[in-house]
Amino acid sequence: MAMEPPPRPTNSLFDVFLRLRPSISANAARFLDVEETSSNHPTHITIKPPSSDHRKRAVEKFAFTRVFEQDAVQLDIFNGTGILPLIEGVLAAESKHGRDGLLATLGVTGSGKSHTILGSKSQRGMTQMALDVLFRSIGSQLVQSLYGAPAFSSIASSDASDAHIFTATAFLDSMYGDNQSERFPSRGTTPMPDCSSFLSTVSRAAKNIPRPSLMPQEPAVQDIVLAADPNAEYAIVVSMYEVYNDRIFDLLTGRVTKSKNPNVKRRALLFKNTEHSPDRKVVAGLTKIICGCFEEALMVLETGLMERKVAGTGSNAVSSRSHGFFCIEVKKRNPQRKSSWSSSTLTIVDLAGSERARNAKTAGETLAEAGKINESLMYLGQCMQMQSDNQEGNRKNIVPFRQCKLTELLFSNSFTTPANTSRHHHTPQKGIMIVTADPKGDLNATSQILRYSALAREVTVPRIPSTTSTILSGAPLTKVNSGSSGRQTPHNSWEELDAANAEIQRLTSEIEIFALRLNEEMARRKAAEQSWRAAEEHMLDLEQEIREECFAETETAVEAERRRWQAAWDAEADQHDEHMDRKIDVVIRATRAQANAQKQEIKIYEDPDPELRERVEQLERENEELRSRLERREQEAMARSASPVKKQRVLKAKKWEDPEGSAMMRSGIDFE
Numbered sequence: 118m119a120m121e122p123p124p125r126p127t128n129s130l131f132d133v134f135l136r137l138r139p140s141i142s143a144n145a146a147r148f149l150d151v152e153e154t155s156s157n158h159p160t161h162i163t164i165k166p167p168s169s170d171h172r173k174r175a176v177e178k179f180a181f182t183r184v185f186e187q188d189a190v191q192l193d194i195f196n197g198t199g200i201l202p203l204i205e206g207v208l209a210a211e212s213k214h215g216r217d218g219l220l221a222t223l224g225v226t227g228s229g230k231s232h233t234i235l236g237s238k239s240q241r242g243m244t245q246m247a248l249d250v251l252f253r254s255i256g257s258q259l260v261q262s263l264y265g266a267p268a269f270s271s272i273a274s275s276d277a278s279d280a281h282i283f284t285a286t287a288f289l290d291s292m293y294g295d296n297q298s299e300r301f302p303s304r305g306t307t308p309m310p311d312c313s314s315f316l317s318t319v320s321r322a323a324k325n326i327p328r329p330s331l332m333p334q335e336p337a338v339q340d341i342v343l344a345a346d347p348n349a350e351y352a353i354v355v356s357m358y359e360v361y362n363d364r365i366f367d368l369l370t371g372r373v374t375k376s377k378n379p380n381v382k383r384r385a386l387l388f389k390n391t392e393h394s395p396d397r398k399v400v401a402g403l404t405k406i407i408c409g410c411f412e413e414a415l416m417v418l419e420t421g422l423m424e425r426k427v428a429g430t431g432s433n434a435v436s437s438r439s440h441g442f443f444c445i446e447v448k449k450r451n452p453q454r455k456s457s458w459s460s461s462t463l464t465i466v467d468l469a470g471s472e473r474a475r476n477a478k479t480a481g482e483t484l485a486e487a488g489k490i491n492e493s494l495m496y497l498g499q500c501m502q503m504q505s506d507n508q509e510g511n512r513k514n515i516v517p518f519r520q521c522k523l524t525e526l527l528f529s530n531s532f533t534t535p536a537n538t539s540r541h542h543h544t545p546q547k548g549i550m551i552v553t554a555d556p557k558g559d560l561n562a563t564s565q566i567l568r569y570s571a572l573a574r575e576v577t578v579p580r581i582p583s584t585t586s587t588i589l590s591g592a593p594l595t596k597v598n599s600g601s602s603g604r605q606t607p608h609n610s611w612e613e614l615d616a617a618n619a620e621i622q623r624l625t626s627e628i629e630i631f632a633l634r635l636n637e638e639m640a641r642r643k644a645a646e647q648s649w650r651a652a653e654e655h656m657l658d659l660e661q662e663i664r665e666e667c668f669a670e671t672e673t674a675v676e677a678e679r680r681r682w683q684a685a686w687d688a689e690a691d692q693h694d695e696h697m698d699r700k701i702d703v704v705i706r707a708t709r710a711q712a713n714a715q716k717q718e719i720k721i722y723e724d725p726d727p728e729l730r731e732r733v734e735q736l737e738r739e740n741e742e743l744r745s746r747l748e749r750r751e752q753e754a755m756a757r758s759a760s761p762v763k764k765q766r767v768l769k770a771k772k773w774e775d776p777e778g779s780a781m782m783r784s785g786i787d788f789e
């Protein structure tokens with residue numbers, strides 16, 4: 118029974134289309150075949166490893182929403198992949214609320230992703246055609262032609278992503294400095310907002326970048342006009358960013374282009390809920406450009422592409438080293454009521470190529486880039502695999518989209534959440550994935566991508582020709598003689614041999630399938646281990662971040678405490694000084710009072726100095742000694758003179774007296 122692509126549930130992440138590109142290597146063997154169908158829209162392909170394949174890999178069959186052969190042109194892809202319904206979704210003609218759309222390409226390096234999404238020098242890509250159809254469908258309902266400046270400020274104030282918003286005229290003139298923007302046939306005068314903040318980000322010295330010219334006109338889409346809401350006025354706002362090394366960078370700041378230095382420092386942006394966008398995540402702080410016409414939008418696109426990091430690698434001369442996001446926001450409001458702007462976004466993504474490091478003869482930074490690219494694509498593969506597992510087994514696995522920036526950006530708004538259903542009526546976005554492949558390219562890399570992106574897959578093992586089929590085909594069969602009797606093998610032995618052959622064949626098939634499954638399980642295990650390691654690294658980063666935050670918080674708290682103590686200490690020191698001052702005042706006042714008292718002859722008695730007291734005592738002792746010596750002399754003299762008694766009396770009466778001591782005695786203070 119033919120394998121059918123499973124029916125797509127309405128809330129599935131993607132419809133998946135396969136586009137084959139004309140092969141680069143004409144002589145290589147083709148390993149990928151599109152299955153013939155009665156309809157014009159094939160859905161299945163088969164990958165047959167070449168007969169020389171020594172690993173004897175199984176034949177794999179994959180189902181997609183639709184397969185485009187090598188001769189499919191850009192317009193076939195545009196019309197046949199459901200891009201038009203995506204544009205209708207953002208225009209929101211019928212329903213009140215628009216629906217976000219996502220268009221992405223996935224494939225091996227050089228398989229034609231950028232060619233499909235962005236076109237080439239001579240061919241437009243899906244992005245240019247989508248823009249053309251959008252501007253044509255909105256026509257004269259584009260806001261610029263109706264209101265001018267007031268509309269600009271209301272768009273700017275209604276933006277939920279803290280964006281820096283400019284008009285295309287102002288943006289392009291400040292980028293190229295040639296005042297040529299008026300050559301675009303804008304239908305009204307574009308308001309000129311203050312661009313000084315934008316201009317200040319680019320150096321004055323590096324002004325004159327040549328304006329991109331000669332943009333492709335083919336394929337033309339003038340016949341395609343979709344229904345817009347006739348009662349609404351519209352605005353188209355364009356923004357661009359890239360995910361490089363798992364970080365988001367604005368592509369419309371002009372920093373890299375203007376400085377002509379690819380290593381110029383760029384600020385990474387956050388993908389988060391903002392105050393005005395609690396129900397869905399947005400890239401905050403982007404540069405957004407309000408475009409007044411299709412040509413302006415094309416110029417903005419070219420300007421962003423110039424900024425995008427591109428470098429030559431061994432795999433592809435102009436390989437995309439980042440995942441490029443081009444966002445067309447379609448804003449809509451009622452012009453009479455001047456109601457607030459509702460907005461739906463068509464996001465077009467040019468994914469970087471999955472490249473094996475050994476294929477891309479790269480080194481250093483580029484090798485690290487390849488690692489990051491492969492890691493993010495591996496997570497994308499896991500999300501897509503989960504989607505197809507959910508559909509096949511009706512299981513409800515959670516799609517692990519928070520593992521890296523790329524899957525977060527792609528899938529965060531793909532699911533219904535209680536917040537967006539209850540309050541904001543956001544229908545989950547609709548996604549289209551175009552897988553590109555070269556049918557003569559790298560077999561391993563291509564089948565790896567097809568394995569996780571296809572909607573369904575079937576493995577068949579090449580049959581080993583049985584003995585019966587060998588007999589039927591008329592090939593000579595070597596008969597086996599049994600023993601030395603010369604008798605031929607009987608008929609039932611042939612049957613036995615055939616059965617044994619069939620059994621061997623069955624077992625070989627089983628072994629093949631088991632080997633394949635084992636390989637797959639090993640690949641899954643490797644991917645899981647890698648994701649585990651990435652999660653661990655992420656956890657360590659988080660831990661470090663939290664530690665740093667805690668450290669910073671503690672430091673702030675300690676500093677605050679220190680300041681508090683310092684303030685208390687200073688206050689106490691001040692108090693002490695004040696107290697001392699008061700004491701000094703008291704002493705001064707007391708001294709003055711003493712001086713006054715002395716003036717008024719009021720005697721103030723003080724404790725005598727101990728040294729003075731000792732001196733007095735010593736003098737008294739000396740005095741006593743002198744007196745006794747004097748007495749002895751007198752006695753000797755009396756013994757020799759006539760009236761000694763009279764002289765002795767006089768001397769005894771003449772005793773030394775301390776005037777101070779006597780004063781103290783008078784005041785009642787006792788020395789002892």
Ligand SMILES: Nc1ncnc2c1ncn2[C@@H]1O[C@H](COP(=O)(O)OP(=O)(O)OP(=O)(O)O)[C@@H](O)[C@H]1O
Nearest residue numbers: 138226227228229230231232237433436437469470
């Ligand atoms: N369908 C196609 N028809 C004609 N030329 C094609 C087609 N697909 C790709 N090419 C050409 O092949 C070259 C490589 O293609 P492209 O740059 O689109 O690859 P890619 O998958 O984006 O690579 P990478 O991942 O490295 O960016 C380009 O010159 C492109 O024009």
